Amino acid sequence: MQKDSKIYIAGHRGLVGSAILKNLQEKGYSNFVTRTHKELDLTDKNAVADFFEEHKPEYVFLAAAKVGGIVANNVYRADFIYENLMIQNNVIHQSYLNGVKKLLFLGSTCIYPKNCPQPMKEDYLLTDTLEYTNEPYAIAKIAGIKMCESYNIQYDTNFISVMPTNLYGPNDNFDLEKSHVLPALIRKMHLAKLLSESKSDEVIKDLGKNNIDEANEYLKGFGVDASSVEIWGSGKPMREFLWSEDMADACVYIMKNRDFEDTYDKNAKEIRNTHINIGTGKDISIKDLAILIKKIVGYSGNLVFNSDKPDGTMKKLTDVSKLNSLGWKHNVELEKGIEKMYNWYINRSH
Numbered sequence: 001m002q003k004d005s006k007i008y009i010a011g012h013r014g015l016v017g018s019a020i021l022k023n024l025q026e027k028g029y030s031n032f033v034t035r036t037h038k039e040l041d042l043t044d045k046n047a048v049a050d051f052f053e054e055h056k057p058e059y060v061f062l063a064a065a066k067v068g069g070i071v072a073n074n075v076y077r078a079d080f081i082y083e084n085l086m087i088q089n090n091v092i093h094q095s096y097l098n099g100v101k102k103l104l105f106l107g108s109t110c111i112y113p114k115n116c117p118q119p120m121k122e123d124y125l126l127t128d129t130l131e132y133t134n135e136p137y138a139i140a141k142i143a144g145i146k147m148c149e150s151y152n153i154q155y156d157t158n159f160i161s162v163m164p165t166n167l168y169g170p171n172d173n174f175d176l177e178k179s180h181v182l183p184a185l186i187r188k189m190h191l192a193k194l195l196s197e198s199k200s201d202e203v204i205k206d207l208g209k210n211n212i213d214e215a216n217e218y219l220k221g222f223g224v225d226a227s228s229v230e231i232w233g234s235g236k237p238m239r240e241f242l243w244s245e246d247m248a249d250a251c252v253y254i255m256k257n258r259d260f261e262d263t264y265d266k267n268a269k270e271i272r273n274t275h276i277n278i279g280t281g282k283d284i285s286i287k288d289l290a291i292l293i294k295k296i297v298g299y300s301g302n303l304v305f306n307s308d309k310p311d312g313t314m315k316k317l318t319d320v321s322k323l324n325s326l327g328w329k330h331n332v333e334l335e336k337g338i339e340k341m342y343n344w345y346i347n348r349s350h
């Protein structure tokens, strides 16, 4: 990838896409093609075909997807499978038709079985049943891996799939219903702290409500008040978290330095499981995560566990030995990352 190569970042305003764009800009790349969802709906086959025909990108980062936390995945099951399959089918197929030199597809570690041996190696894909809450999303992601692999084998393309663990960072989704755990807990504890300090104006502004009664009513629905914050599930599930800017760095590293042929054993009879896990190789329980966020936010109330909400997979720790052997390792540790994220959240423009 040259400094003036034409690079398309699909999903450039999202958590990962925005971090990839920033990482590339910092490294001196300047020839980008970007489109918001409103400007180009990637589920629209004809619009995507026209876009590739007109712009002919050389490199593609596929970071656009329908994304959400455990409840969003479980509730909007049809949207998660349909939109993700459509987006990736269109972008991967048009990348092939238009001679894209290299494409990076972003999947997720939820592709692995619910009760997968730990840590999860790339070879454990399709060895058992998936976790129910995100099965439709995971099946779309598995299709994306197989699509990249199959195009490479049949058409000699250079499409690489990376499977990140749970990510967090600037431009994350903080919606209390649809977000992932880390941004949700930061926001819930921040708002509870503001309530306990009687900073009603700041609570109203954060939530975009008309008055404090409306804000309190809304927060009640999420188990948040001045003295307590609800944590979904039992607090026992283990999760691994990677700072989004580390994730972006891994994506750029692989795009620059690695090819499809680096992702599998040349002596193997069958080419499969060519995707690469991206993570830290370290995990933490949701309860301990909540305690850590509580300390960083400076919230002093109670944590209340709601077992009516799903736990999801109990453990999904990535084996990152393939990634490490390809020459990349994470940089930002969890506590530092949460501090950076909280700082970003309180200083963001509304």
Ligand SMILES: NC(=O)C1=CN([C@@H]2O[C@H](COP(=O)(O)OP(=O)(O)OC[C@H]3O[C@@H](n4cnc5c(N)ncnc54)[C@H](OP(=O)(O)O)[C@@H]3O)[C@@H](O)[C@H]2O)C=CC1
Pocket (backbone or CB within 6 Å): 010, 011, 012, 013, 014, 015, 016, 017, 035, 036, 037, 038, 040, 041, 042, 043, 062, 063, 064, 065, 066, 067, 083, 087, 106, 107, 108, 109, 164, 165, 166, 167, 168, 171, 172, 173, 180
């Ligand atoms: N966040 C996480 O914890 C994890 C994420 N991943 C994967 O990483 C990738 C990036 O996720 P993340 O950055 O968190 O997601 P975000 O929700 O932050 O961003 C998604 C991006 O996709 C774009 N997009 C969504 N639907 C369409 C569409 N139909 N047409 C065009 N653009 C669309 C959005 O555009 P716009 O901004 O214009 O609305 C947005 O920029 C995804 O593949 C996801 O599955 C994997 C594991 C964990």
Ligand SMILES: C[C@H]1O[C@H](OP(=O)(O)OP(=O)(O)OC[C@H]2O[C@@H](n3cnc4c(=O)[nH]c(N)nc43)[C@H](O)[C@@H]2O)[C@@H](O)[C@@H](O)C1=O
Pocket (backbone or CB within 6 Å): 067, 068, 069, 070, 071, 073, 108, 109, 110, 133, 134, 137, 165, 166, 167, 178, 179, 180, 181, 182, 184, 185, 230, 231, 232, 233, 237, 239, 286, 309, 310, 311, 312, 313
């Ligand atoms: C990245 C990954 O993200 C999703 O899977 P997940 O890891 O289960 O995602 P999550 O971050 O939403 O939850 C992690 C854990 O945390 C608990 N939890 C506590 N309190 C809150 C809370 O307030 N919000 C949320 N969202 N979770 C909470 C929650 O009950 C669960 O036990 C996939 O669907 C799929 O999208 C995917 O690939």
